[in-house]
Amino acid sequence: MTTPASEGESLGPLPGVPQGAPGSATGAALGTVVGAAPAASATLAGLPEQKSSDNGLGSSPMRADALAKTMGVYPYAADLWAEGLLWGAVTRSPYAHARIVSVDIGPALAVPGVHAVVTAADLRPGPAGLPDGAPSGPIAQDRPVFAVDVVRHHGEPVAAVAADHPDTARLAAAAVVVVYEPLEPLTDPEQAFAAPAIHPDGNLFRHLPVRFGDPEAAGAVVVEGLYRVGRQDPAPIGAEAGLAVPRPDGGVELHVASTDPHGDRDRAAHCLGLEPDRVRLVVSGVPGATADREDVGFQVALGLLAIRTGHPVKMVLTREESFLTHAHRHPALLRYRHHADVEGRLVKVEAQLLLDGGAYAEVSSEALAAAAALAAGPYVVPHVFVDAWAVRTNNPPAGRMRGEGALQTCFAYESQLDQLAAALDLDPLEIRRRNAMSTGDLLPTGQAVTCPAPVRELLDAVAAEPLPPLPVDQPDDEWLLPGGPGGAGDPAAVRRGIGYAVGMVHMLGAEGADEVSTASVRVTGSQASVMCTAVDTGTGFSTLARQIVQDVLGVTDVYIAPVDTDQPAAGPSARGRQTWVSGGAVERAALMVRHQLLQPLAVQFGMSPELLTISDGKITSYDGVLGMPVLQALEDKDLWATAQCRPHPTEPLNPETGQGDAFVGLAFCAMRAVVDVDVELGTVRVVELAVAQDVGRALNPEQIAARIEAGATQGLGLALMEELVSDGGRIVNPSFTRYRLPTALDAPEVRIAALLEERDVVAPFGAKAVGAAPAAVSPAAVAAAVRAATGRPVNRLPIPPEDIAG
Numbered sequence: 001m002t003t004p005a006s007e008g009e010s011l012g013p014l015p016g017v018p019q020g021a022p023g024s025a026t027g028a029a030l031g032t033v034v035g036a037a038p039a040a041s042a043t044l045a046g047l048p049e050q051k052s053s054d055n056g057l058g059s060s061p062m063r064a065d066a067l068a069k070t071m072g073v074y075p076y077a078a079d080l081w082a083e084g085l086l087w088g089a090v091t092r093s094p095y096a097h098a099r100i101v102s103v104d105i106g107p108a109l110a111v112p113g114v115h116a117v118v119t120a121a122d123l124r125p126g127p128a129g130l131p132d133g134a135p136s137g138p139i140a141q142d143r144p145v146f147a148v149d150v151v152r153h154h155g156e157p158v159a160a161v162a163a164d165h166p167d168t169a170r171l172a173a174a175a176v177v178v179v180y181e182p183l184e185p186l187t188d189p190e191q192a193f194a195a196p197a198i199h200p201d202g203n204l205f206r207h208l209p210v211r212f213g214d215p216e217a218a219g220a221v222v223v224e225g226l227y228r229v230g231r232q233d234p235a236p237i238g239a240e241a242g243l244a245v246p247r248p249d250g251g252v253e254l255h256v257a258s259t260d261p262h263g264d265r266d267r268a269a270h271c272l273g274l275e276p277d278r279v280r281l282v283v284s285g286v287p288g289a290t291a292d293r294e295d296v297g298f299q300v301a302l303g304l305l306a307i308r309t310g311h312p313v314k315m316v317l318t319r320e321e322s323f324l325t326h327a328h329r330h331p332a333l334l335r336y337r338h339h340a341d342v343e344g345r346l347v348k349v350e351a352q353l354l355l356d357g358g359a360y361a362e363v364s365s366e367a368l369a370a371a372a373a374l375a376a377g378p379y380v381v382p383h384v385f386v387d388a389w390a391v392r393t394n395n396p397p398a399g400r401m402r403g404e405g406a407l408q409t410c411f412a413y414e415s416q417l418d419q420l421a422a423a424l425d426l427d428p429l430e431i432r433r434r435n436a437m438s439t440g441d442l443l444p445t446g447q448a449v450t451c452p453a454p455v456r457e458l459l460d461a462v463a464a465e466p467l468p469p470l471p472v473d474q475p476d477d478e479w480l481l482p483g484g485p486g487g488a489g490d491p492a493a494v495r496r497g498i499g500y501a502v503g504m505v506h507m508l509g510a511e512g513a514d515e516v517s518t519a520s521v522r523v524t525g526s527q528a529s530v531m532c533t534a535v536d537t538g539t540g541f542s543t544l545a546r547q548i549v550q551d552v553l554g555v556t557d558v559y560i561a562p563v564d565t566d567q568p569a570a571g572p573s574a575r576g577r578q579t580w581v582s583g584g585a586v587e588r589a590a591l592m593v594r595h596q597l598l599q600p601l602a603v604q605f606g607m608s609p610e611l612l613t614i615s616d617g618k619i620t621s622y623d624g625v626l627g628m629p630v631l632q633a634l635e636d637k638d639l640w641a642t643a644q645c646r647p648h649p650t651e652p653l654n655p656e657t658g659q660g661d662a663f664v665g666l667a668f669c670a671m672r673a674v675v676d677v678d679v680e681l682g683t684v685r686v687v688e689l690a691v692a693q694d695v696g697r698a699l700n701p702e703q704i705a706a707r708i709e710a711g712a713t714q715g716l717g718l719a720l721m722e723e724l725v726s727d728g729g730r731i732v733n734p735s736f737t738r739y740r741l742p743t744a745l746d747a748p749e750v751r752i753a754a755l756l757e758e759r760d761v762v763a764p765f766g767a768k769a770v771g772a773a774p775a776a777v778s779p780a781a782v783a784a785a786v787r788a789a790t791g792r793p794v795n796r797l798p799i800p801p802e803d804i805a806g
Helices: 025-030 066-071 166-175 261-272 296-309 319-325 364-373 406-424 428-435 455-464 541-553 577-605 630-634 701-720 772-790
Strands: 086-092 098-104 114-118 157-163 177-182 204-212 221-229 241-246 252-256 279-283 313-316 332-340 346-356 383-391 494-510 517-524 527-532 557-560 612-615 618-621 627-629 638-645 663-678 683-694 749-756
Touching (some): 086 166, 086 296, 086 319, 098 157, 114 166, 157 296, 204 364, 221 406, 241 296, 252 296, 261 279, 261 296, 332 406, 346 364, 364 383, 364 494, 406 428, 406 494, 406 772, 428 455, 455 683, 455 749, 494 577, 494 772, 517 541, 517 577, 527 541, 527 577, 541 577, 577 612, 577 618, 577 630, 577 638, 627 630, 663 772, 683 701, 683 772, 701 749
Parallel strands (some): 252 279, 346 383
Antiparallel strands (some): 086 157, 098 177, 114 157, 241 313, 332 346, 494 663, 517 638, 612 618, 663 683
16 A cells, blocks of 8 residues: 555655654655754743753654645545555435335446445344444444434435445445435434433433532522533544555454544454454544544444455545534533622532433543533532533534533533622622632542642733733724624724633543553664554644653654554543653653663663763763763664553542542633624624643643644634534534634634643643643633623523624
8 A cells, every 4th residue: 555655665764654754755855854943933922931952841843744744745544545446435314313214225236336335234243133233432332333223313324335436436325225214303402301212222321410518508699591502513624534455364454544543443343243453453644633533433334345345445525424424512501500609709509511412422421521520610619519411312423522521611600700790790800719729629529639720820820911902003904803804894883802711621531441551662773763552633742752752862863653553552532641641651661761771881880870861962970970972872772661651540420429539630721812893793803812721841832832722713613603503403514615614814813821830740741731721711711702892691602693783
């Protein structure tokens, strides 16, 4: 198998190094060298001073894949090719809920150029020996690869076709004759409790109560609110694509943009009826993954077609198919009641949370746990009573997406804090300061917050940031008005609003998840290699891994091996876990190699290895007697080590009280949004987002700035424009033409007021995840600013113009 512009011999020490990375043919052609000058400094304020002497931790070296991606030669799954290639396509349900009366594949097989058509009957049989669609899932195994008797969401796969041309494959997929008996779709999550079950497992994924404190407690001031959050799509820039290659042993090799290679490999093998070692998953370039990528059914369909035809099979989804198949953010309905005393101190929070999980379970129970446990926000609340439900509907399945669970509740509890501030005639910042959580306080689950929790300091940092100029100070710039140049609005109708929000997200898995990662580091001569199956989804983990090795070993040339399931598992790239567990595993392996390097020198000079240091590419002793270049010490040596990193264990939340130590760690973020609102037209321009974030330790300041800007902008999209709209369960805007995304003209200036570096002592390097927190907080901040500009309640996301105008 080859990729465009990569035919020929690899120049690196490890076969299959991604294009553009050091050691690949493309990387050599582009002149990409680890150790080159760092990228231009971030323009955002508040970044810590960077190292300039090396590319180790604390510096911001240029990403190894930056040039290749910029020039369009980085190999994604859609670019892959193999000899004898066939093309795949999928027959999908046009209904959100229907009974399958019959499936006739004859007309599709009759299309010239078609090699195979597969359905549920071609998958491993169910427990009763009958086709059941080979259901699977990350938690509950309830989502079939192909629907058998019933389709439960719009776009659900029914069959798949392999043909010698992509157009032929699509024609054949359309030729599969499926007779449906339409059923009434269940689309309202509030009706899921009383409606007939739409799945054998029922309509309730999980109910989680949280009981903390005295149920009879009450405050002098009470405010209530009902809030809605719409269905946001992750909208990856690259649609789902993959290549399956049959193996001589009857297995298959899958080349896909997986974010959880071993988990996907195991689920695919289960569905195909194969042992895991007969399925090899190779991770291609990931074209955007702020959420889960393709569901495992996509991979299984590919693999099944390759096995059935004996040919490599490639499939590239259309944008419409992409919208219909991948996981979205959980829509939510949230009812809140806050009690406070006359001084504005919180007494009690009561909440009812309802998440729409769509047709299949996916990770709804995880999102629900985050929503329930963090429902009171980063505040000290002595009494908290929450009931949270995740339910099944005939809407598209929901799954992981930045800040899952935490984003929805942040919008609600921050809106409640604004209500309380108004009722008590308090400044919105002051009421947040008075109730701010700090290290040692308790979550409503009874878990003590042991990590740094500088909530008050974050609020102070954004409050101290200078405000942007008013539009009247720059009257000639039409772009500064909502709607841009030529807009129909009257400048006299524009009002400025300033809003604040603070929130938190949990890091890594929760409720007893085994968050372990394995990494190997090998040094041969002057060159170091890292093997770790942590998928870089755009987070920059591969750059961080290089920095770690450079920092620990003092070598310059560091190569990252491609990711496949022949290596030990590192777990899914989600919830900021790879910096913690995989970064920790890389560091431990590098430290073991460092010990192998220093031990002989220590013996030679009669001292402990701990008295030798590596800095600026040189090994020196505490007394200055030894001063040897690292490369000299590494001559003719081949050193390697493998290590694991596993954070402290967590436990499931009690199903009756919601109590338990469920989370490994927390990350906090505060934000100030400045908006201009046309109160006649209901249009909004976000002028600026000022962000202060608790990062633990800034390992790569420019990368952190980019992650914060991306997360904040994604949250802005949900606040103002992004919603996947359904009518009777049928998605009506599955395209980038009709699904509105923030463009460069919509994105505001994102100013980093502060990156607070109070290290988390239990985390490797003391660092925290950075991408999810700003995504979770920015919708609440933008909503608060619109509320301040208009004086109107803002209780739903995205904010429709009719809630603003008038």
